[in-house]
Amino acid sequence: MTVVSHRLPGVRRAVNGRTPLKALLDREAVFSWLLMALPLLFLASLVGYPLVYGLLLSLQDRPVAQTGTFVGFQNFVVNFHDPVFWQVAVNTFVYTGVATFLKMVGGLCLAVAMNQHFRMKNLVRALLLLPFIVPTVLSTVAWMWMLDPAFSVVNRLLVALGWPKPGPSWLGDPTLAMISIIIINTWRGLPFYGITLLAGLQTVPPELYEAATIDGAGGWQRFRFVTLPLLRPIILIVTLFSVIFTFADFQLVYVLTHGGPQNATNLFATYAFDIAMGAGQLGLGASVALAMLPALAVLIVALTIYMRRS
């Protein structure tokens, strides 16, 4: 009510009391661009510029702390003939594909299991999210110790259950090393899937389940024909997110295996790091990192458009 009673004198004051400058600043476009100028400038100089600069670097022979020479697409040709590069590409796709699949299936199971009424549900949910909260490097160090060649607790449990001694060499065998990084990535990312899907599940109106039950649908059919279709948009978004950040993963692999043994777990990010920071070849390293760009660009554009639409 007070708002209404003040309205008329307020309008008059607003119109009379404004200088041309104030009136200009009051225009939506002017005000908006003034406000956005600083953050946009910041992002342009520390994201936009490095992106472009990375493209230029990839076309140079550029040892660290020296000036670069333009070499055209030579770095990409070098990568094309480098068997390790192709192994890295395959590794990255396998790692991303399998880990994402496991996170999706496990996350769905987690969400469905959690979508029941029980005491201390909030506490359980908070605990389940811990792997996602704790800094990756620190939890990966714990896993490294759990998979230690000599004192692995996982192996001691396996041996106790009848596995022949000394148990699998998790980080020493190429295939097992890949399985290990996939398991740990899944362990860390599954709660993100589970809790976001749970949030989606909780928005499904109970009437739909009741209607389906009246129509004679069993538990699986309710899941298949009610839950899943309603969750599809959120599953798609979470999956795109997960794919982007798994595809470009660095820290887990760097800490656990450093890409080994024999490059069996080397990913684009860790390989680019080794070339640029280890061997000091900034240009070649940039070209390896940029090999991620086509796939990432497609994913990012798809997700951006999808997020805008929904």
Added chain:
Amino acid sequence: MVTGHRRLERAVRLWLPVGFFLVLALFPFYWMAITSLKPNAELYNKNVMPLIVHAPTLKHYVDLLTKTSFLLWTWNTMLIAIVSTAISLILGTMLAYPLARMRFAGASLIAMTVAAVYLVPQPLLFIPLADVINRLGLGNTLTSVILTYPTMLVPFCAWLLLGYFKTVPKELEEAARIDGASRMQTVLQIFLPLCMPGFISAGIFAFTLSQNEFLYALIFLTKTTVRTVPVGVIAELIRGDVFYWGQLMAGALLGSIPVALIYSFFVEHYVAGLTGSIKG
């Protein structure tokens, strides 16, 4: 009979899967904790049952705090996380408010760009950024990461806040405008105080993201005195092939506690941020 059956069904449908996920999620932390409390004699003895601590000791914690720069790394990590979160909230708000409230040409393009930048992963940027930081002479300064963390946090905060701002009713701002307040006054005095839950969500999330960051810190910070906890633990507690597992686990546990503590106070906000971070 009926209740017994019910109970069994509930155990199978609820506690079996939930228990499985809980054990899976928490075992590594349990293992961290008990390893950090075991004396070396017990840690490296294969004849002792490993799942419990037989002779607990705080030796690894004492060593970690007195023989390494762990406390300094913790201080650095907190300082970096708090400052870069604050910067990101301010810059994020400056982006999100016009996108949520104003009509101007190019608004949807800017919103798309912010979303896209939010999704650009670090490995695409770290090599050129390393060169930029070197040329600016910022290597081995906390400034280098305080400046680069917001490159991922600003778009993130802007995106999250944009979603939140849209849920805040416009009427109060309109009333303030009618009363003659300038746009800036309206934002600062009327709008922002209404958005505290949004700021807490975005802030908690940005804070945990900065605590988690590793790649930039690894590249830009190579001196002990400027290191963060993740980099310090990896670079200085693993020396060649020698692993100080007791200290490593003590460090991993202590390094996780600030995040876990803040998270536990604001779980609901964090979950809101989590679900908000993927919504348009």
